[in-house]
Amino acid sequence: MYKYDNYDQQMVDARVEEFRDQARRRLEGKLTEDQFKPLRLMNGLYLQLHAYMLRVAIPYGTLNGEQMTALANIADKYDRGYGHFTTRQNLQYNWIKLEDAADILADLAKVEMHAIQTSGNCIRNISSDHFAGAAQDELVDPRPYAELLRQWSSFHPEFTYLPRKFKICVIASEKDRAAMRLHDIGIQIVQQDGEIGARFFVGGGMGRTPMIAPMIRDFVPLDQLITYAEACLRVYNRYGRRDNKYKARIKILVHELGKDEYTRQVEEEFAHMLDQGVEPPREELERLKPFFADPTFEDGAKTVDRSDPDFALWVDRNTHRHKNDAYVSAVISLKPVAGIPGDATGDQMRVMANLAQQYSFDELRIMHTQNVVLPHVKIADLHALWTQLDAADLGAPNMDTIEDMIACPGLDYCALANARSIPLAQRISEKFDASGKTEKLGELKLKISGCINACGHHHAGHIGILGVDKKGVENYQLSLGGSEAEDVSLAKITGPGFTEDGVIEAVETVTDVYLAQKQGEERFLDTYRRIGMAPFKEALYD
Amino acid sequence: MTENLGTSPDEVQFRFRDDETVDHGTVTVDACCDQTNATAVRIEPGDDARELLPFLDRLALVEVNFPSFADGRGYSAARILREAGYTGELRAVGDVLIDQLSHMRRCGFDAFAPDVRLDEKDAQRAFATWDNVYQATTDGRKTIQERRHGADQ
């Protein structure tokens, strides 16, 4: 894992003091709310329905036990004993006081954490593959590149007042576990003629106008990576729309200019920048790599004792193949039946921290599906791990099933939401668990957003649900056929929306169509792609 | 004659230069490109700073207007001019607030004429926010990454 040096520490410490001063000026009336808002947002502080909300960055989703413990302690000391893990691998606290915010940031800084640029029209937390450094199928560990980008993007003097927010994702495998092409910039680390480089996809995103990012450059040499990113951003900063908030994301610029014209402008800017000394010294990347080196893996059992069916089910569902065959990556589900997706109590965070220290070389990851990963668990330790997870209500065997849905906080917490998301998630997981259908459905990605901003990734759900406001009443649109993975696609709306009860029934209906039509090993998504929307529509509306 | 657009020298609250302040008004980018003798120009957010590149030798003052602090195009304009070798005064004018000063300075601004005068103490603190920096710009500061790998100062 990356460790701060004195420079990094000084930067976050300076940021804490800068924010403390900004908050003081706000409370003294020297800053208006309009002036203060972008400043607090760039420190992760929102004003939500019930209180301030603080969003803490977990860079590329990686943290250690001490950091997870610090998050637990903040939840208990300053919040109401819990936090919410988000689709951008961050953590949100829902009940923060402005007068405490600087102290919380100071507590975070003590464990090399921060809330820098977790909101605002700037470059946000860099996201990555939650199995980075552990997955058997990756080319290299993407995190040194993500860390290089994190430092470059932190307090970037030119790109702090962009037309709109800007999200970057880095992966290094053909399999996409991070929704890479639904980011403003998606970077895939690739190999070409024996050389490692970066493939750039620009202009993806969800929100009200979902777009899949087109590839604009298939290979950027590593010693030009930051310069190329800077060129992409400069073209956006100069020409991204500022007249309409809803058309301000880079996806609209790329779409309106056309991929080729946008690329031409980037290449022109890039050519100009190459001799401007923008790129950090090449030694910096080499400095970063050893931080992410493999821990010392030991030999051990390669199979588990399957005599306990509950344990066997959990192993089948919630573990992922590791590059060392005596290990797996274990997924800790934050989706207990009828629970709130992504929420964890302070006590649960401490359990996860301890288990990471005990079983996973002191490392945890946050998944964009709002779960937690222990990346390097010895197969021989799995039963002991599962037993302790289960005791803490963290052992739900449901990864990638319908019960493992993504849900945004929705109208229960969020000032932007039009409808509640969490109650739907709770009722659907309860219903499918009770009927035993979850297992039969296999991999089925359900994603629920409480408004058009799509924090719940509904466009990318095999089944997506979007909450809307219909004359003051919550209403839900159903969509089918999305995917955030390497087979990326955008879901299509089935037709008229439903009430809360109606949409839950509708989800059941479409899963029944799938089960009736399924051929061989087809997943829901495969069947949908083969048979199209018509049979589902017929079952829903006729 | 083009209308006098510029801020006057006494509206400049902070200046990090020793040369004489230009004491006449600025012209628009369009006017500057048409006029062979203009030495001071004002860039609006929608202007292309690169149109000025052929005329940098004769320019002594470039004002970059920020009608709203939230519109960040002026930061790119400033860097583009500095990257092209412009050494004259680069003045941020308009809705310039305390918390944008340090980033503006890094992008090459060396004079500031805010619409509303800023608290001196708060502003000095803001200019000094970052002992070190992660990004290379043309302000001459060594980056953290360069320092890590042997660069002095």
Added chain:
Amino acid sequence: MKVLTGNDLKTGDVTWWTGTSWSRDVNDAADVGERGAEILAREEAARRVNVPYLIEAERTENGVRPAHIKDRVRAVGPTVRPDLTLNPQNPEALDWVI
């Protein structure tokens, strides 16, 4: 009736204008009639409230009921965490939201 609501600047708590001050209980909310904009500007300038806005509400026999569900959620708390609502002893209060 027209009601003023916002959040407390320091704590972020949801607050309602009572006619003389700010209360966390929606039932204390006063009808501001046509004076909303004026009170709002004054109170915000004095930093006694943050991001205030004017809403429609109805006075019922059970108290003041904001017209929009969002403000009813604000008045009570998250419907999925009855333990964290303003009145955790009375989970039925959540039915009022819908």
